[in-house]
Amino acid sequence: AQKITQTQPGMFVQEKEAVTLDCTYDTSDQSYGLFWYKQPSSGEMIFLIYQGSYDEQNATEGRYSLNFQKARKSANLVISASQLGDSAMYFCAMRAGMNTGFQKLVFGTGTRLLVSP
Amino acid sequence: EAGVTQFPSHSVIEKGQTVTLRCDPISGHDNLYWYRRVMGKEIKFLLHFVKESKQDESGMPNNRFLAERTGGTYSTLKVQPAELEDSGVYFCASSPGRLGTLSSSYEQYFGPGTRLTVT
Numbered sequence: 001a002q003k004i005t006q007t008q009p010g011m012f013v014q015e016k017e018a019v020t021l022d023c024t025y026d027t028s029d030q031s032y033g034l035f036w037y038k039q040p041s042s043g044e045m046i047f048l049i050y051q052g053s054y055d056e057q058n059a060t061e062g063r064y065s066l067n068f069q070k071a072r073k074s075a076n077l078v079i080s081a082s083q084l085g086d087s088a089m090y091f092c093a094m095r096a097g098m099n100t101g102f103q104k105l106v107f108g109t110g111t112r113l114l115v116s117p
Numbered sequence: 118e119a120g121v122t123q124f125p126s127h128s129v130i131e132k133g134q135t136v137t138l139r140c141d142p143i144s145g146h147d148n149l150y151w152y153r154r155v156m157g158k159e160i161k162f163l164l165h166f167v168k169e170s171k172q173d174e175s176g177m178p179n180n181r182f183l184a185e186r187t188g189g190t191y192s193t194l195k196v197q198p199a200e201l202e203d204s205g206v207y208f209c210a211s212s213p214g215r216l217g218t219l220s221s222s223y224e225q226y227f228g229p230g231t232r233l234t235v236t
Contacts, residue, residue: 045208045227103148104173105225107160
């Protein structure tokens, strides 16, 4: 069974600073994908970044990067130059079995990030 | 292009009543998923449709929950009769990914969710 663990219920960061949100995962599958979603107070889930298990390079999308350490089974999200609009709930998720019927996402409990001026 | 839409945005019902949630996926997306987040807990998978067929319904909590996707377009999730523990936010997501393709991310596009409160 797959499991995602986010150990930080809340994080605080000052505007313009970088912040790392932790995510560890557990799976016996060789092929899987890791996702980060952002959920602002309005409620919608916004896709941020994706990392495939066979990708050799860490994924980057603008100010978001994913620090993927396969041996440690961690997929931490790094947000550089935090902005006030980054204040939100952040969810790490995993999808196992890239070419099978198992397309469901398994989520962690989330980390609430608060960016202060 | 319109995103995933869900209706209603918020529903308050009494225990024992019936509620039907609706999800309209992105046009052309064969895959449709339902998830639920109970207060303070992780978002949990409920079920997955491929077109009108249920691909995986392993996350459905019990037989009080019934999901349909007639014609492979919109989907409904009915809770009958509702219980207090059914309260939470119900998310719908869709994706275009097809098995065996080289789609790299299989990103699922989420709707804004329906907040269900059972009193």
